Amino acid sequence: MKIEVNGEPREFGGSTLEELLRELALAEARVATAVNGEFVPAAARAQRRLAEGDRVEVLAPMQGG
Amino acid sequence: MADFYGVTLESPLMLGTAGYPSPRILEQAIRAAGASVVTVSLRRESGAGQDFWSLVRGLGVRVLPNTAGCHTVKEAVTTARMAREVFETNWIKLEVIGHAETLQPDPFGLVEAAGILCRDGFDVFPYTTEDLVLCERLVDAGCRVLMPWASPIGTGLGINNRYGLRSLRARFPDVALVVDAGLGVPSHAAEAMELGYDAVLVNTAVAKAGDPVKMAEAFALAARAGRLACQADPMEPRDMAVPSTPVIGKAFLS
Numbered sequence: 001m002k003i004e005v006n007g008e009p010r011e012f013g014g015s016t017l018e019e020l021l022r023e024l025a026l027a028e029a030r031v032a033t034a035v036n037g038e039f040v041p042a043a044a045r046a047q048r049r050l051a052e053g054d055r056v057e058v059l060a061p062m063q064g065g
Numbered sequence: 066m067a068d069f070y071g072v073t074l075e076s077p078l079m080l081g082t083a084g085y086p087s088p089r090i091l092e093q094a095i096r097a098a099g100a101s102v103v104t105v106s107l108r109r110e111s112g113a114g115q116d117f118w119s120l121v122r123g124l125g126v127r128v129l130p131n132t133a134g135c136h137t138v139k140e141a142v143t144t145a146r147m148a149r150e151v152f153e154t155n156w157i158k159l160e161v162i163g164h165a166e167t168l169q170p171d172p173f174g175l176v177e178a179a180g181i182l183c184r185d186g187f188d189v190f191p192y193t194t195e196d197l198v199l200c201e202r203l204v205d206a207g208c209r210v211l212m213p214w215a216s217p218i219g220t221g222l223g224i225n226n227r228y229g230l231r232s233l234r235a236r237f238p239d240v241a242l243v244v245d246a247g248l249g250v251p252s253h254a255a256e257a258m259e260l261g262y263d264a265v266l267v268n269t270a271v272a273k274a275g276d277p278v279k280m281a282e283a284f285a286l287a288a289r290a291g292r293l294a295c296q297a298d299p300m301e302p303r304d305m306a307v308p309s310t311p312v313i314g315k316a317f318l319s
Contacts, residue, residue: 060114064106065081
């Protein structure tokens with residue numbers, strides 16, 4: 001299926017958000033996730049199934065003021 | 066000492082972490098300033114996030130995540146929830162930006178988002194204008210800290226409405242008040258502390274100085290000086306001169 005990850009189109013063969021993070025090598029990283037603008041807590045990633053056209057955001061700590 | 070949601074802060078200086086010439090200089094600046102709190106943000110993972118997090122953790126200072134760049138209540142609330150998970154803190158510097166050029170907070174969205182987050186267990190530090198009524202609404206919504214701006218973010222113009230900031234201090238003696246945004250030089254920080262503020266938050270003025278480490282230390286000293294001055298109860302200004310040297314006992318030599 002075609003999804004969007006941090007604004008970039010991506011072909012994804014898996015089914016859950018957790019699988020996507022593993023594919024991105026971010027399963028163990030300190031990141032927070034959202035799908036279609038809704039926060040998905042880390043504990044819920046394994047249950048959160050992705051669908052065609054989903055917009056996934058993977059956010060990490062960054063400098064800020 | 067002011068109460069920041071159950072925490073007292075040793076240093077009245079909070080530092081932003083953005084825009085420094087290098088991570089090493091950022092680290093040195095924070096250490097030189099002895100900053101009590103540093104602000105951080107969340108952005109799309111591009112590979113640099115994990116190293117930055119290691120650096121911040123190594124500093125052993127308290128972390129205040131922000132919702133910088135959010136223009137709607139929904140964006141800000143979602144960002145706050147993501148930040149709480151990543152940074153493992155209930156503290157959130159709530160920014161709901163209402164105007165692209167001045168980066169002025171959207172007062173209506175700010176109050177709405179603050180209410181949602183306070184009910185959700187967050188310790189909200191709202192970035193706000195110095196409007197007294199808006200600040201009352203934020204306190205009604207559950208905020209125990211207020212962060213009024215001195216002037217727009219990144220301008221370095223210093224305190225634009227001294228009267229407004231003084232009024233807030235008088236109206237909210239028991240709320241922790243932090244001047245956030247617009248401070249350009251250490252004397253601005255001292256002025257804010259002399260007004261009785263509990264802390265100042267500085268980023269651009271330090272990060273964009275020619276020598277950020279030295280400037281961080283200068284801001285720390287100024288903030289402490291201002292706090293001491295406030296505690297020392299400054300004299301009232303007056304229009305006419307008063308001789309400081311005693312007049313009695315002066316010789317007649319003319």
